[in-house]
Amino acid sequence: MDTTCIRFALRAILLHLLLLSLPKLSIAEFIYSPHEIFSIHCGSSTNFSTRDGRNWTPDIKFLTAQSHHSFAAPALTPSTIQGPYTIARLSHSQFAYSFPVTAGPKFLRLFFYSTSYQNFDRTNAYFSVRFGPYTYTLLQDFNASLNADVYNDPAQPDILFREYCINIREGERLDITFIPTITVQHQDSYAFINGIEIVSMPPFLYYTNPDDVDITWLPQPVGLNTNPFPIENNYAMETKYRLRVGDQEIPASQDTGMLRSWDVDNKYVTTQSVLSLDIDSGIKLRFTKTPNYTAPDTVYRSLRNMGSNGTVNMGFNLTWQLPVDSGFTYLLRLHFCQLDPNISHPGDQSFFIYVQDQLVEKWADILGWSDKQKGVPVVKQYVVFIPGNQQETLNLSLKMHPNPQSLAKDAQINAIELFKINDPTGNLAGPNPDPLPQSPKRVPLETSNKKSHGTTMRTLAAIAGSVSGFLLLSFIAILIKRRKNVAVNESSNKKEGTSRDNGSLSVPTGLCRHFSIKEMRTATNNFDELFVVGVGGFGNVYKGHIDNGSTTVAIKRLKQGSRQGIREFKNEIEMLSQLRHPNIVSLIGYCYESNEMILVYEFMDCGNLRDHLYDTDNPTLSWKHRLQTCIGVAQGLDYLHTGVKQVIIHRDVKSANILLDEKWEAKVSDFGLARIGGPMGISMMTTSVNTEVKGSIGYLDPEYYKRNILTEKSDVYSFGVMLLEVLSGRHPLLHWEEKQRMSLVKWAEHCYEKGILSEIVDSELKGQIKPQCLHKFSEVALSCLLEDGTQRPSMKDIVGMLELVLQLQDSAVNYEDSSSHSTVPLSDCSENTGLSTTSDGDRSYGRMESFVLIPDDVFSETKNPKRR
Incomplete structure (x- = not known):
């Protein structure tokens, strides 16, 4: 036997002995070997290793030349957690790293220890993180200490960890930039980092294989759209949750070679359930539907179910609630493996799966998915958009319920993964959490000076006596005053009808x-x-x-x-x-x-405008009706901007916030984000408000979110997006569209410049819009979307422009009759019956009674809108 055979045999024996000595260790650890691992201890000058097998190296050779002003400083409070937490790289100005990585998908992991460092106070850590060569924002104005306090894990105090999935193209380097947020309020801000890890992953673990012809396993959108949603290589994703069912987490050292940590799902399950561990361990797992590095074996040998034991258990859903940032699209991965000895045939156990209360699987059948084979792990993927303005946290819900036609009335799952996908601007950053309530500071009562102990105690006693007397008198005075206030409030409540149960609301009771x-x-x-x-x-x-x-x-x-x-x-x-x-x-x-x-x-009988444009079974609106609706919205916004004592900026103008009454009159709603500007003077005055950026993704004025300055022209921009919605019958952002069509605004600008505006028109409006009307309407919309807000028209001017556009439509001759199209006529919504659209008696927008042909120069201010 030659030496090569001997070495091979010895390795096999050693591997076998290792597996025998570590019975709980998943064999999947030995399945994938990353060809590239960077584990960087930022600020350190020496190498060290941790028990999880990571070898941490100094960061100095990866710092860019512009980072010479950064510092390495030790933590003033040592962490008890093993890892790259003893030292940090910190700076009051921007610093960056550049890594010579190979092409392909990677895990990018950031490690933070939120404590004070030499000359760097903990509360001043306020910064952003971006990575390239493309511009992706991972963290934006990130307050490290606030996040650590609010999301504090008692097992890992003040430790913050972020994991991202990114893809690097051939010949590119991975650059990571840390940018302190320096403002008037945060003049001493600094950025810091304790550890950076880059680990290569298999090419199609989370990203979609473009050559995969079987669309069955592609991510499916949640909602009316049924087209698969491939996870393309140009996406960056943040790992929000990686949850296994079990009694303890799976550490990075027991992952399938990629150093992923699997947390337990306990704190996210909101309904009763049963936890089953190490089930039917005699069945060997067979990875025929998913690669064997998808998850450790232990993930598939424990499950959560409803505990029905074969009996009917239909009274509740098995439910998880996962807090997420609104305004983003999420990739949800559900892991299943059938090991139940009582389930023998496909259909024996099936169940419903709901995501955000929308049915995504009516006949979820694990045995059917695995080609009738037990012990075959499968992964089902869904893509769901959480609407909102990226400034609030909502719950993403996952619910499972037995199918009543199933033999076994039960539902089960093994693991859940959830990833946030970057928005069209490359942003992945969510908001900082709200601060925790301040707790009163403790007053130290002990002194280390024994000699003065008696004096101190006597002094404290005297002070305590004085304070007690003062507090007693104050309490009596407050009690008397409070009784008077209660009497006044009770009288006021009876008179005005206001509520004092949970605090006072300053509301004009005569109007509300x-x-x-x-x-x-x-x-x-x-x-x-x-x-x-x-x-x-x-x-x-x-x-x-x-x-x-x-x-x-x-x-x-x-x-x-x-x-x-x-x-x-x-x-x-x-x-x-x-x-x-x-x-x-x-x-x-x-x-x-x-x-x-x-x-x-x-009550608005006909719902909101969006529900009559897209993603709905409702009949769509005719073009003339859409124009009249836009005029009504413009009139409402003009009233907010010029018809009250102070400018009111709505901040959330969108089709979903436009309601339609039984006569199809449009009404602006949802004023939760509205702000008051300055007093009105000249109608064209621009009122600036310095404010936290809020609104809905896809409708936000670029001037507003880039410069944080809000004006009434921000509403004009959002209204312009809404005009394009009305024209195209589609959402402002469609992540599954090709890049050029992903943003409705950019697509419309492209079509306008190329002279192919008809391409953006809703197919339901075919033959209804005269070319001249389409051209002028598009000019109005694009003038609202100009980069410079001062060049956008006022809402008052927009009302006049749209009324003229409607005249162009009304005055056109020989255009196709719209009655042949499935559109909603101007009728009582509750009756749902047809009515001729030739009568405008109930709607008056100040139009001229006799027909006048409108010359082109009427639209001179929107004739050549400046391209963005």
Whole structure:
């Protein structure tokens, strides 16, 4: 036997002995060997190793030349957690790393220890992190100490960890830049990092293989769109959750070679369930549907189910609630493996799967997915968009329920992975959490000076006596005053009808009615789900009946745990209670008691504008009706900008916030984010407000989110996006579209420049729009989207422009009759019957009664809008 054979035999024996000595160690550890691993201890000058097998090396050779002003400083409070936490790289100015990596997908991991360092106070760590060669934002104005305090893990105090999936192209380097957020409020800000890790991963672990012809296993969108959503190489993703079912986490050393950590799912399960560990370990796992490095073996040998044991158990859903940042698209990966000895045939156990309360699997059958083979792991993938403004945290829900036609009334799962996908601007950063309530500081009562102990005690006793007397007198005075206030408040409550149960609301009671929680429960049959007519970031909207059923209203109820809280609630009441305009939704009243925040509006029979444009089974609106709706919205916004004492900037203009009443009149709604500007002077005045950026992704004014300065022209920009929505019948952002068409604004600009505007028109409007009308409408929309906000028209001018556009449509001759198209006529929405669109008697927008042909120079200000 030659030496090569001997060495091979010895290695095999040693590997066998190792497996025998570590029975809990997954054999999957030996399946994938990353060809590239960088484990960098930032600030350190020496190598060291940790028990998980990582070899940490100094960072100095990867720093860029521009980073000479950065410092290496030791932590003033040593961490008890093993890892790269003894020293950090810190700087009050920008610094960067550059890594010579090979092409392909990588894990990028950032390690932070949020403590004070020499000359760097903990609370001043406020910075952004970007990586290239492309511009992706991983963290934006990230407050390290605040995140560490709010999301503190007792097992790893003050440790922050972020993991990202990125892809590097051939010949490119991986650059990571740390940028302190220097502002008036944060002049001493600095950026810091303790550890950076880059680990190569298999090419198609999370990214989609473009050559895969079997679309069955591609990520499926949640919602009406049924086209698969491939995870392309140009996406960057942040790992939000990697959860296994079990009694303890799987550390990085026991992953399949990629140093991933698998947390337990316990704190995210919100319903009763059963945990089964090491089930049927006699069955060998066979990775025929997914690679054997997908997850460690132990992931597939434990499961969570409903504990039905074969009996009917249909009274609840198996539910997880995963907090996520709104305004982003997420990749959800669900891991399954059938090892139950009682399940022998496909269909024996099937169940429903809901994501965000939308049914994604009606017949989830693990044995069917695995070609009737037990012990075959499978992964199902879904892509879900969480609407919002990227400034609030909402819950992504996963629910499972037995199929009543199934033999075994049960549902089960092994693991959950969730990844956030970058938005079209390359952003992955979410908001900082709200600060924790400040706890009172402790006053030290002991002194180390024994000699002065008696004196100190006597002094403390004297002080305590004085303070006690003062507090007693103060308490009596406060008690007397409070009784007087209670009497006044009770009298005021009876007179004004305002609620004091959970605090005072400054609301003009003559304009806004206060409802009790009992009235709200009666109006909605105790918030029966059958009464739900809409769902938003705020919560559910119910159709209710007040005043003994004589008045129908819309009741918007804040859901528990929503980040859109008391500030937005009060803001909407104070705004809407003082606004009166036919194109502004009317607030009838509110309920603020028993830990409930509820708003009551006039009921809008025809729902919102978006529900008649796309992603809906409702018949679409005719082109003329869409124009009239846009004019109504413009009139409402013009009233907010010029018709009140102070400018009101809505900040969330979009089709979903435009409601339609039974006569199809458009009304602007949802004033939770609205802000008051300065007093109105000249109508063209621009009122600037320095404010935190809020709004909805896809509609945000670039000037607003880049410079943090808000004006009424920000509403104009959002209105311009809405005009394109109306014209195209599509969402402002479509992540699954090709790059050129992903952004509706950029696609429209491209088509305008190429003279192919017809390509963006909704197919439902074929033959309805005259070319001259289309051209002028597009000019109005693009003028709203100009980069320089001062060059955008005012809402007052836009009203006039759109009325002229409508005249162009009305005055056109020999155009195709629109009655042949499946569009909603101008009729009573509740009747759902056809009505001729030739009568405009109920709608007046100040148009000229006799026909006048409009010359081109009327639109001179939008004739050649500046391209962005």
